[in-house]
Amino acid sequence: MISVFGSKTGQEELDEISESIQNSWLGFGPKVEKFEKSFTEKRRLNNFLMVDSGSNALYLALTLLDLPKGSEVILPSFTWVSCAHAVLLAGLIPVFCDVDLKTQNVTVDTISPHSGPRTGAVMVVHYAGKPVDLAPIKELGFPIIEDAAHAVDSEYRALPCGGIGNIGVFSFDPVKNLTTGGGGGLSFRNEAHLERARKLRYCGIGKSGFQASQSTSSPLRWWEYDISEIFIKMLPSDISAGIGLAQLKKLDSFQLHRAKIWKIYQDELKNVNWITQPANEEANERHSYFTYFIRAPKRDQLAHYLLEKGIYTTLRYHPLHLNPIFQPYQGNSKAGPLFLVNSEKLNQTGLNIPIHPRLSLDELEFIISNLKSFDPGRKSSKV
Numbered sequence: 001m002i003s004v005f006g007s008k009t010g011q012e013e014l015d016e017i018s019e020s021i022q023n024s025w026l027g028f029g030p031k032v033e034k035f036e037k038s039f040t041e042k043r044r045l046n047n048f049l050m051v052d053s054g055s056n057a058l059y060l061a062l063t064l065l066d067l068p069k070g071s072e073v074i075l076p077s078f079t080w081v082s083c084a085h086a087v088l089l090a091g092l093i094p095v096f097c098d099v100d101l102k103t104q105n106v107t108v109d110t111i112s113p114h115s116g117p118r119t120g121a122v123m124v125v126h127y128a129g130k131p132v133d134l135a136p137i138k139e140l141g142f143p144i145i146e147d148a149a150h151a152v153d154s155e156y157r158a159l160p161c162g163g164i165g166n167i168g169v170f171s172f173d174p175v176k177n178l179t180t181g182g183g184g185g186l187s188f189r190n191e192a193h194l195e196r197a198r199k200l201r202y203c204g205i206g207k208s209g210f211q212a213s214q215s216t217s218s219p220l221r222w223w224e225y226d227i228s229e230i231f232i233k234m235l236p237s238d239i240s241a242g243i244g245l246a247q248l249k250k251l252d253s254f255q256l257h258r259a260k261i262w263k264i265y266q267d268e269l270k271n272v273n274w275i276t277q278p279a280n281e282e283a284n285e286r287h288s289y290f291t292y293f294i295r296a297p298k299r300d301q302l303a304h305y306l307l308e309k310g311i312y313t314t315l316r317y318h319p320l321h322l323n324p325i326f327q328p329y330q331g332n333s334k335a336g337p338l339f340l341v342n343s344e345k346l347n348q349t350g351l352n353i354p355i356h357p358r359l360s361l362d363e364l365e366f367i368i369s370n371l372k373s374f375d376p377g378r379k380s381s382k383v
Contacts, residue, residue, distance in 0.1 A: 005175035006356035016242030035241035051234040054171025054184035058086035061167040071120030077321040096321040098340040108136035126151035129288025155286035180244035201234040258289035295349040319343040
């Protein structure tokens with residue numbers, strides 16, 4: 001089966017893991033600090049802090065904003081469930097907005113109808129790695145959490161995505177452009193947020209006992225510590241950071257391969273009149289090519305047809321406002337009953353097809369051949 005997402009690992013990752021095992025340093029340690037420094041430099045960020053997952057990074061970001069309980073956070077409905085979960089776990093209210101049909105990104109026009117006196121922040125998601133048009137959104141005046149889970153290599157107006165909003169969030173999940181086997185991170189415009197986050201990720205403790213014992217101002221009893229706040233543990237491990245260090249060295253080559261696949265798709269499918277292709281990057285943008293998202297009138301039939309051929313596809317994402325668990329938050333729409341027309345169209349017609357660094361050109365040719373051979377008028381017994 002040809003997978004829709006995937007990462008590529010090899011001997012370099014094994015060497016990093018082996019070194020950590022040989023040094024008996026599996027948990028939080030020196031490789032985390034090395035990865036943080038390397039990622040900061042690679043992406044030209046002000047700073048970067050690693051945590052154990054992108055989902056936890058979202059929750060930490062919202063905690064750091066210190067919004068009054070019950071404040072509203074505007075976010076796209078067409079996104080991963082962790083975005084809304086983080087809002088609710090932080091004691092805030094998710095307000096779902098629509099996305100642009102062509103880019104699958106929020107815009108100032110999809111956000112504005114939902115803003116009001118209770119709005120505390122806006123969460124933007126760079127879908128597929130195509131940058132959100134942030135300049136007009138920043139003019140709304142709300143703090144911005146920038147979800148760059150798809151956008152590890154993306155740029156907007158020559159600035160790195162994840163480093164433009166108040167707080168940027170990254171994911172290094174196994175399917176992302178750069179994986180640590182499971183991990184995440186944050187970047188901050190405010191240095192106070194960085195210092196507080198450093199404590200919060202370790203249950204509100206500033207330094208571990210070992211770190212305290214190595215300090216030149218080490219206390220007599222370095223194992224004692226002050227807890228600044230009550231918070232859950234979000235520490236990453238040296239195993240994860242080691243994988244990330246190996247992946248960073250390969251990121252450019254991974255991205256070249258993704259860009260090549262993207263261009264071949266764009267060239268080969270442009271004359272397939274029943275397929276709507278994704279938007280390319282603009283002149284002032286850099287894309288990460290995390291996923292290739294098409295729209296088709298017989299999407300369900302197409303997905304089953306490709307599955308029968310050994311090609312796995314999916315829809316990322318099922319709109320959150322359509323999920324029963326989020327029904328209580330639909331009343332926050334300022335424009336009446338929540339009907340997000342573009343998100344609901346995407347839910348009926350959208351499909352993510354394979355793109356990742358393991359995908360061979362032969363597999364790509366096979367996918368394209370089967371897309372072209374599909375008859376939109378065919379009937380399926382399964383759909």
